[in-house]
Amino acid sequence: MKRVVILFSKEGSNMENIIKKLHPHKIFVVAVITNNPKARGIAKAKALGINTVILNHKEFDSREKFDEKLVEIITGFDVDLTILAGFMRILTPIFTSRIKAINIHPSLLPAFKGANALKRSYESDQAKVGVSTHFVTDELDGGKIIMQKSFDKSGMSFEEFEKKIHECEHEIYPLSVLKALDLE
Numbered sequence: 001m002k003r004v005v006i007l008f009s010k011e012g013s014n015m016e017n018i019i020k021k022l023h024p025h026k027i028f029v030v031a032v033i034t035n036n037p038k039a040r041g042i043a044k045a046k047a048l049g050i051n052t053v054i055l056n057h058k059e060f061d062s063r064e065k066f067d068e069k070l071v072e073i074i075t076g077f078d079v080d081l082t083i084l085a086g087f088m089r090i091l092t093p094i095f096t097s098r099i100k101a102i103n104i105h106p107s108l109l110p111a112f113k114g115a116n117a118l119k120r121s122y123e124s125d126q127a128k129v130g131v132s133t134h135f136v137t138d139e140l141d142g143g144k145i146i147m148q149k150s151f152d153k154s155g156m157s158f159e160e161f162e163k164k165i166h167e168c169e170h171e172i173y174p175l176s177v178l179k180a181l182d183l184e
């Protein structure tokens with residue numbers, strides 16, 4: 001059984017969705033890790049009986065020191081893959097060079113890399129929008145694409161658009177996890 005760890009910072013809806021769809025019959029979620037002690041996802045992970053680690057980035061002097069501790073914890077879990085699911089930290093090469101990880105991003109990469117992608121994608125004049133999953137490298141949102149799903153946002157309110165983005169994310173992220181682990 002392939003072992004994974006999931007990292008999140010806020011809602012954790014992608015984390016919860018992956019656990020519900022894949023754990024423990026397809027993959028084993030060893031633990032979830034959050035950098036935010038107030039993340040709403042903590043209660044979701046606990047309700048599903050998953051080991052939940054809180055590593056507050058504010059307790060570290062630098063990104064590098066935080067990443068060193070994060071790498072140490074992940075390495076200790078002996079996982080095949082690390083899944084970033086709304087993990088709102090920029091990762092240094094200390095992490096990206098040592099940890100095999102995938103990420104989900106709310107745009108059709110390479111469009112709208114980086115922060116506020118959801119809003120920038122909605123406000124753009126491109127009708128075709130969507131979500132992407134990709135391998136993590138030291139280039140922000142720049143690694144090899146695993147899957148994408150697109151739709152036409154014409155006529156949608158921001159709320160409808162946001163809901164559709166999350167639906168697409170919840171559809172392709174579990175499939176992308178299996179693909180990244182050569183299980184599909």
Ligand code: GRF
Pocket residue numbers: 008009010011012013014015085086087104105106169
């Ligand atoms: C998602 O939109 C994801 O694409 C982005 O952060 C959001 C996380 O949402 N990276 P949730 O915490 O999984 O609900």
